[in-house]
Amino acid sequence: MTAIIPNVIAMKGEFIQATWETIYMTLMSAIVSAVLGLLVGVLLVVTQPGGILEDKLTYSVVDKLVNLLRSIPFIILLAVISPLTKFLIGTTVGTTASLVPLIFGIFPFYARQIQNALLDVDHGVIEAAESMGSSPLEIIFRIYLREGLADILRVSIVTVISLIGLTTMAGAIGSGGLGDVAINIGYARFENDITFTAMIIILVLVFAVQLFGDWVVRRVEHQ
Amino acid sequence: MSETVTNAIELNNISVNFQNHDQEIDAVKNVDLQIKRGDIYGIIGYSGAGKSTLVRVINLLQQPTQGSVIVNNQEILKLKPVELRQARKKVSMIFQHFNLMKSRTVQGNVEYPLLGTKISKADRQAKAEKLLRLVGLSEYAGTYPSQLSGGQKQRVAIARALASDPEILISDEATSALDPKTTKSILELLKQLNRDLDLTIVLITHEMQVIKSICHNVAVMDAGEIIERGPVAKVFTEPQQKLTTDFVETSTNVKEAIERITSTIKISEFKDNQELMYFNFIGNSTKQGVVSEFSQKYGIDVNILFANIDQIDGENVGYMIAVITGDLAVFNAAIQRLSSEGVKTRILTNDVLEGGAA
Ligand SMILES: Nc1ncnc2c1ncn2[C@@H]1O[C@H](COP(=O)(O)OP(=O)(O)OP(=O)(O)O)[C@@H](O)[C@H]1O
Numbered sequence: 164m165t166a167i168i169p170n171v172i173a174m175k176g177e178f179i180q181a182t183w184e185t186i187y188m189t190l191m192s193a194i195v196s197a198v199l200g201l202l203v204g205v206l207l208v209v210t211q212p213g214g215i216l217e218d219k220l221t222y223s224v225v226d227k228l229v230n231l232l233r234s235i236p237f238i239i240l241l242a243v244i245s246p247l248t249k250f251l252i253g254t255t256v257g258t259t260a261s262l263v264p265l266i267f268g269i270f271p272f273y274a275r276q277i278q279n280a281l282l283d284v285d286h287g288v289i290e291a292a293e294s295m296g297s298s299p300l301e302i303i304f305r306i307y308l309r310e311g312l313a314d315i316l317r318v319s320i321v322t323v324i325s326l327i328g329l330t331t332m333a334g335a336i337g338s339g340g341l342g343d344v345a346i347n348i349g350y351a352r353f354e355n356d357i358t359f360t361a362m363i364i365i366l367v368l369v370f371a372v373q374l375f376g377d378w379v380v381r382r383v384e385h386q
Numbered sequence: 387m388s389e390t391v392t393n394a395i396e397l398n399n400i401s402v403n404f405q406n407h408d409q410e411i412d413a414v415k416n417v418d419l420q421i422k423r424g425d426i427y428g429i430i431g432y433s434g435a436g437k438s439t440l441v442r443v444i445n446l447l448q449q450p451t452q453g454s455v456i457v458n459n460q461e462i463l464k465l466k467p468v469e470l471r472q473a474r475k476k477v478s479m480i481f482q483h484f485n486l487m488k489s490r491t492v493q494g495n496v497e498y499p500l501l502g503t504k505i506s507k508a509d510r511q512a513k514a515e516k517l518l519r520l521v522g523l524s525e526y527a528g529t530y531p532s533q534l535s536g537g538q539k540q541r542v543a544i545a546r547a548l549a550s551d552p553e554i555l556i557s558d559e560a561t562s563a564l565d566p567k568t569t570k571s572i573l574e575l576l577k578q579l580n581r582d583l584d585l586t587i588v589l590i591t592h593e594m595q596v597i598k599s600i601c602h603n604v605a606v607m608d609a610g611e612i613i614e615r616g617p618v619a620k621v622f623t624e625p626q627q628k629l630t631t632d633f634v635e636t637s638t639n640v641k642e643a644i645e646r647i648t649s650t651i652k653i654s655e656f657k658d659n660q661e662l663m664y665f666n667f668i669g670n671s672t673k674q675g676v677v678s679e680f681s682q683k684y685g686i687d688v689n690i691l692f693a694n695i696d697q698i699d700g701e702n703v704g705y706m707i708a709v710i711t712g713d714l715a716v717f718n719a720a721i722q723r724l725s726s727e728g729v730k731t732r733i734l735t736n737d738v739l740e741g742g743a744a
Pocket residue numbers: 404405406411412413431432433434435436437438439440592
């Protein structure tokens with residue numbers, strides 16, 4: 164073992180620590196982004212032309228904002244958002260500070276995915292619910308979020324996997340986690356076994372998310 | 387004021403305009419419609435005639451551009467959102483594509499209209515079970531809609547529609563996706579609900595067959611307007627408009643027969659003493675009687691190419707297409723006599739020749 168991955172063995176503790184940091188960053192930013200993304204995604208669907216709470220102004224403002232945020236490359240966002248991060252967290256380095264750019268990097272993406280998932284909910288069913296006297300709030304919770312649940316879970320998996328990717332980019336500029344280890348130690352010191360091992364751990368995390376997600380989707384689907 | 391009491395639905399001067407990009411579509415134009423409590427009222431028309439738009443005004447799924455809507459004696463357009471939602475529970479709807487929730491079981495779908503009401507969970511379940519028994523699907527309570535046939539799905543949709551104890555049921559092409567046998571059983575179920583629950587039914591279709599088998603009254607819609615209306619038996623036997631005639635002849639296979647006949651025989655080669663005739667018998671006059679009378683009394687030869695018989699409102703209605711050969715003067719006199727006996731006739735020869743030239 165020491166012959167193949169000498170540097171990894173020497174840094175076992177750091178690897179375990181970095182893995183937990185990656186999981187922490189992913190989980191925390193996923194939770195906040197889920198709330199924001201769901202809110203914005205639902206808002207887009209209900210206010211769009213022909214939606215149950217049609218509102219042209221709200222729709223076009225939110226729609227453009229989401230597009231704008233999605234257009235900023237993450238690596239630039241990391242730098243641009245640092246004043247806000249400093250204001251909110253008090254510092255711009257470390258895992259907790261990285262949550263701010265991670266959330267802003269992922270929630271507009273997630274909102275768009277949620278919007279698309281909810282648009283797939285059969286319009287006829289929405290109309291049936293309206294004809295049965297359901298209120299807009301009832302339609303959101305009893306129809307949109309429920310009928311669209313399998314698709315919502317599907318896009319959530321995709322989002323979490325993208326998020327794991329973003330944490331490594333945040334890592335490159337010093338937020339900690341496996342990206343940090345891979346770039347700032349493995350790559351910088353030409354210790355290829357470290358970079359490689361970090362990659363393997365990330366792949367394992369991605370597969371775990373995918374498998375778990377697929378299992379959950381299968382359980383809720385009745386088509 | 388006694389008028390409003392017997393009418394379940396009153397649409398007064400309803401218009402609906404859509405603004406599609408830069409062109410304006412008048413989907414419904416100045417329509418007045420009264421539907422009596424307990425009636426089964428059919429609305430027939432081709433695709434795009436504005437049928438769905440019109441009935442969606444009844445529960446305000448579609449806001450009319452102009453006009454007033456009175457449903458169950460309530461002026462719907464004046465209701466607050468909460469009151470409107472309450473009123474909608476008394477006007478249920480079933481659709482061509484069923485619109486069931488795929489994430490809920492059959493039982494869950496039927497319970498849906500009762501969620502968020504004061505009814506307890508146990509009562510809700512009991513009611514759904516009762517309704518599923520009514521539509522004959524008790525053993526499917528725990529199944530998901532995707533595992534049901536079209537007819538079964540529509541039965542679930544009907545059970546769901548009944549859960550809120552509606553007074554009016556709107557059916558928008560509810561049988562259009564079903565085969566003839568299933569269509570028949572769904573229509574029987576609707577008829578039974580009309581009878582047993584005193585449910586007022588508004589039924590949209592593009593098939594006269596459907597109107598014929600269950601409706602008491604019918605309105606014919608074309609390009610946003612009601613062009614003809616009245617009791618089904620009357621509209622059926624005395625259609626006033628070309629479009630109505632079209633629907634009637636399609637449902638009796640007469641239209642198809644005319645097309646088949648004119649494509650197989652050459653009308654242009656008819657002799658001067660020959661005509662292609664259409665006969666419509668109502669009530670007691672029968673085809674045998676006419677044929678024998680024509681040949682024996684007037685010496686006219688009748689060659690039957692098509693004949694069919696139908697029942698509308700318990701009366702026999704017959705249709706016949708035949709080539710007539712004989713003295714035209716005698717023939718005219720014979721036709722005069724027939725029409726006094728309630729037989730309707732139409733000379734198809736000229737229709738066909740004109741139609742062929744166009
Ligand atoms: N929401 C809408 N926006 C714009 N135009 C519409 C809308 N709904 C209907 N229309 C138009 O109004 C006209 C009538 O449509 P409607 O759906 O009422 O017809 P229909 O008689 O129900 O036809 P079908 O048998 O195909 O269901 C059509 O020209 C249609 O394109």
